[in-house]
Amino acid sequence: MRAARAAWRFLRGEPFAFVGAAIYALIVVTAIFADKLAPHDPREILRVGRRVARYLPISPEHWLGTTSSGRDVLSQLIWGTRSALQVGLTAAIVVVAIGTLMGLLAGYLGGWVDKLITRLADIVLSMPFLPFMLVLAALTQPGTTVVVACVALLLWPNTARVIRSQVLSLRERAWVEAARVTGCSNTRIMFVHILPQVLPLAALYGSVAIGWAILAEASASFLGFGDPNTVSWGVMLQEAYANQALGRGAWNWFTPPGLAIVSMVLAGFMISRGSEKLLFPKLADK
């Protein structure tokens, strides 16, 4: 209760974080109540009389019109929040966890640990994303798990590099030496003294990873390696692309999922930008 009130007070003082949190809250609520909010089954092929209701424009009945196969765009958009949250958040959490840990160990411990992790990161960074995902998907069960695993395995070096360079400069600070003089172990210095200072960066990279994961999921779905039974923004975009929605001027079909992806990535960025004051109290005065 106390924490909730503190969080509310913080959000009220930080417009950036407030907008970001509001977008996330909206998406989370939509995802939870997707089955109640959506006017139609997102996979149902709607008909007008006996004809399939293709490319219907925006109308009171179909707020965002219908797709080329007569499905309700709004319902798909609403259901899409579920898979977006699932893929985006899992991938982001795994990326941030691995990347931060690797960056922290490499930057603080240095020596052979640093060499090993940096080499590993170089190797991973040189791997092309799509082929890697296709091979992994071909070797295992295609589905969202593969997408999440790919994003996690291939995206952690970006986070790790940034965290490492930040840690390299932080560990030279006098207060790190002070921590050692006052009896802190290396583990405690890393996780209690240094980690909180790099978390905003990690969160920033996490919010980028959310977007990447959603985009990756879209690409995988397009190439047939996604889960065919899910409804996602990525699948919507790819379907629209495959049916030349742009050429037909069916902007009511492809704009909403695109905006949804953009707003989700933006929300993550705004939250991490807005929390800087909380995470770097020194900035508060400026």
Next chain:
Amino acid sequence: MSAVIEARGLGKTFRTGRRTVHAVQDVSLSVSAGEALGIVGESGCGKTTTARMLLRLEEPTAGQVLFEGEDITHRRAAALLPFRARAQLVFQNPFDALNPRFTIRRTLAEPLRNFGIPEAEHAARIDAVMGRVRLTPASAWLDRFPHELSGGQLQRVVLARALIPGPRLIVADEPVSMLDVSVRAGILNLLRAARDELGLAAIYISHDLALIRYVCERTVVMYLGRIVEEGPTAELIAAPRHPYTRALVAAVPVPRVDQDRAALPIRGSLSDSPLGGTGCAFRDRCPHAMPRCEAEAPALREAGQARRVACHLEEGAPS
């Protein structure tokens, strides 16, 4: 009284690629409880490296460090914990010495936690130490973050953090050089009061002879990694024996603009001095250099009551 900390033939060699730098060579010193030792010298003379070795923030490559009679020279990090509680450091730059994300309370609780002091005692000990550094009432300060305090206030917190585990030794590395002149005396007096009341051994590291004279009974002068002279501070300043000490004393600013004073008795700069090799490291800058200085490095010898000097001129001189 037995020494709290003692260094015997301490040395530190850094290797960078092909070059080898002898940052500190053959430094021996000791400090007893209640005594303050000053280490003076110019930048790069090895005084900070010496201090870091005494605190085992750096592992010596030669010699021994004895703390209360125990050899801690090569002790592993985990086994150093009891020593850490008893030997503390006051930092030069108070703006960088405190974790910016920790409140003052948390900064002070951190050593207590690490040294295994029961949580029930934390509040009382924090209050007591805040009183000692004259940040009262403690409640007005404890929940603030470092960026909300001034330099002098921060240095008091740094001092409080050093005192809170109940150390026997305090090392102060240029403790006031980053502070405004107006608050320097306050910090130095607090340090001195803590030393007197708690019977601490203290080591002050500074380039400033005036500061050393104000707080230290005994002084060691270092030049290029070696001790060149040692003695009671007052005598050392009144009658310096080593040519380098004479130069240091002559360089102390005097608050009179139109004074008459001789030019510095030495010439050149640090980079002119030979690194390694034989002979006296100071010979290129010394006004009294003689052929012998080229051939043979002078040893640090007893030169009178409680004084030691490393100079060929001293040999055979009446002590």
